[in-house]
Amino acid sequence: MSDKNNKIPFNEDNYTHNIERNNERKLDRRGFMKTLVGAAGVFAVSSLPWGAVAAKELMGLGEKEYPHKKITDVSNLPIGDAVEFKFPGDHDDAILIRLSENKYVAYQNACTHLRCPVFWVKEQGEMICPCHHGKFDVETGAPTAGPPRRPLPEIQVKVENGSIYAVRVKRYEA
Amino acid sequence: MKRRYLGVLILAAILMMNIVFTQYMVHQYYYENYENVLIFGGLNIVLFPLAVFAYKKTINMRA
Ligand code: FES
Numbered sequence: 001m002s003d004k005n006n007k008i009p010f011n012e013d014n015y016t017h018n019i020e021r022n023n024e025r026k027l028d029r030r031g032f033m034k035t036l037v038g039a040a041g042v043f044a045v046s047s048l049p050w051g052a053v054a055a056k057e058l059m060g061l062g063e064k065e066y067p068h069k070k071i072t073d074v075s076n077l078p079i080g081d082a083v084e085f086k087f088p089g090d091h092d093d094a095i096l097i098r099l100s101e102n103k104y105v106a107y108q109n110a111c112t113h114l115r116c117p118v119f120w121v122k123e124q125g126e127m128i129c130p131c132h133h134g135k136f137d138v139e140t141g142a143p144t145a146g147p148p149r150r151p152l153p154e155i156q157v158k159v160e161n162g163s164i165y166a167v168r169v170k171r172y173e174a
Numbered sequence: 175m176k177r178r179y180l181g182v183l184i185l186a187a188i189l190m191m192n193i194v195f196t197q198y199m200v201h202q203y204y205y206e207n208y209e210n211v212l213i214f215g216g217l218n219i220v221l222f223p224l225a226v227f228a229y230k231k232t233i234n235m236r237a
Binding site: 030033034036037040046047053055150171 | 188199205209211232
């Protein structure tokens with residue numbers, strides 16, 4: 001029988017057995033500053049996608065035309081009523097309001113505060129966001145009360161052969 | 175004011191600017207002012223090497 005298991009294989013002063021666990025969770029100034037630098041890095045990286053999308057829009061790639069989409073028939077929408085639809089994508093909520101015989105307005109109705117769905121209150125003649133009582137002017141989409149600061153993006157509509165179509169989302173005027 | 179907290183102070187200021195620029199960038203994006211998005215996104219990116227630089231410069235400062 002050999003005694004090879006009976007020896008201390010190496011002395012303790014080496015690279016694998018010198019782990020000092022005391023205070024290993026202590027956050028010193030150096031560690032704290034490293035965290036701050038890391039946070040700055042996270043901010044920098046997370047700016048990239050915004051920049052990329054903005055650059056894409058600037059180069060005009062975002063200006064694509066969406067196919068006109070039928071919202072409803074004129075006969076289904078009495079004056080003063082509203083109907084919700086999706087435009088341009090399947091997840092972009094929008095609302096169409098018939099103000100008078102021939103006047104229609106449509107907006108993307110995700111509130112410009114925190115994206116709650118804005119709805120039309122016929123009795124008050126206002127668009128209201130239920131979440132924090134934001135209000136929007138129905139003629140222009142401009143915010144009139146509450147937290148929202150940015151107008152609702154307007155959707156251009158057209159009436160053809162008794163049906164109402166969504167044409168495109170208008171840009172904000174620069 | 176002890177000098178050795180200078181670095182922490184600078185980095186905290188940089189982080190504050192990060193927050194402000196990010197907020198601005200996101201809002202300008204929704205307002206469709208895409209040039210401003212690029213400007214503030216760029217500033218956000220520039221702040222990172224600046225933070226590294228500030229860290230390296232101040233980490234060995236003694237009181
Ligand atoms: S989400 Fe509409 S007011 Fe806050």
